[in-house]
Amino acid sequence: MRFFSLLTATLVVVFLYALVLERDSLRAWASGAAAEENPEGEGIALPEQLVAVVAVKSQARSVENALLLRGETEASRQVVVSSETSSRVVSEPIRKGAFVEAGQLLCELDPGTRPSAVAEARARVSEAQANEVAARIDINAAERLGEGGYASETRVATARAAQEAALAGVQAAEAGVAAAEKEIERLSIRAPFAGLLESDTAELGALMQPGTPCATVIQLDPVKLVGFVPETQVSDITVGALAGARLTSGHEVSGAVTFLSRSSDPQTRTFRVEIEIPNPDFSILDGQTAEILIASSGSDAHLLPGSALTLSNDGTLGVRIVGEGDIANFAPVDYIRDTPEGVWLSGLPDEVIVITEGQEYVGNGEKVEVHFAENNQ
Structure with missing residues (x-):
């Protein structure tokens, strides 16, 4: 009994296979068989079976159209503000997370003997200027005596050389003053732009050397969305195109494409694209994952x-x-x-x-x- 059930199931499977997957072959076989039975085609009319x-x-x-990219947020600007001179910090630290204005003092360094160096440089300027005045008087006298035949040409040449040396001394003294005053300016380390402190400023009493970090400042308004476009789709993006993004927090933002790289990444063969997003309340942070949609030309x-x-x-x-x-x-x-x-x-x-x-x-x-x-x- 079981044998007949298996045989019946096998025949059903074969029939369904021939009907569905080998429909064209089955139809050709049926037409060929009919033609063999009736070569003249007399008395047989096969109706055409059409699939509905x-x-x-x-x-x-x-x-x-729109291109879907995976990307992340990135601060518009980020810089580590470092010391340009050597001294100890004499200002209280500003804690990370604080908002600072452009030009705001971050780290104040001990001036030490630098004010004395400025005073000394200025005294040298005064001395050099006095020497220049004396040299100018001497050359005027030498030229008058030379015109009357009472002084040799050698004396006149010597007086002119002395005046040129005095002028050079004035210029060198003034350069010394500028260098000393610049050294005084380096004692005040200030924020290069308005932004947020990503780190505490240097601690009171810390010894600063040239290149020692004072603080890290980032600008989050506006913030950038950064993604990478495959080379097959880069031609669909133009600077100024509208774009939107959904952050992992669910926050949806919109902006415009501000930059499209003209050089691909040598490893991934993709092109960097940047979108500028307003962020006045700093709710969008640096480094958040984003799903980016960029509008492209319609079709x-x-x-x-x-x-x-x-x-x-x-x-x-x-x-x-x-x-x-x-x-x-x-x-x-x-x-x-x-x-x-x-x-x-x-x-x-x-x-x-x-x-x-x-x-x-x-x-x-x-x-x-x-x-x-x-x-x-």
Whole structure:
């Protein structure tokens, strides 16, 4: 009894396989068998069996495209403010997280003997200026005596050389004053721009050397969104394009593309893109993960049900369309994006009839019986 059940199940599977997957071969075999039984074709009329399918008439529409990227937030500016001279900190530290204005004092250093060096440099300027005045008087006297024949040309040349040396001495003394005053300015380490302290300023009494950090300042308003675009899509992005993003916190923001790299990353072959986002309340932090959408140029596409999609024998994504004479054919498509109403597809003619039900049971060049959906007569 069990043997007959297995035999029946096997025959059903074979029949279904031949009916669904080998439909064209089965039809050709049946036609060949009929032709052998009746070579003249007399007295036999094989009715054409058409596969009934459901289809829709679709008209291409313009749709805005968007590129989806993974990226992160990044501070507009970030700098480690360092010391340019050696001395000890004499100011109280400012704690991290504090907002500082551009030019605000961050670290004050002990002046030591630097004020005395400035006073000494200024005294040298006065001395050099007095020497220059004396040299000018001497050369005037030498030139008058030389005109009367009472002084040699050598004396006049010597007086002129002395005046030039006095002028050089004045310039050197003035340069010494500028250097001493600049050293005094370096004792006050100030914020280069308005922003937030990412670290405490140097502690009171800490010894600073040239290059020793005083504090780290970051600017978060505006903040940047940074993503990387594949080389196949970089031509779809332009500077100034609208963009939006959803952060991991659920916060949604929008802005515009401000930078698109012209050189790809040698490792990933991707291009850096930056989007500027207003952040007046500093709610967006540096380094947050973001899902970025960038608007690109629109294109003509069809909005079709997801059920219309199928694959060709080589795995190409496409749909079955109905052409002249109700002949079905496979048409490859380009997937744009998914929506609650369906999927946007490009690569099809402006007007096309697309099979939405039954496309898996017909092959290329096969005539079908088309029934249009109720809402698409």
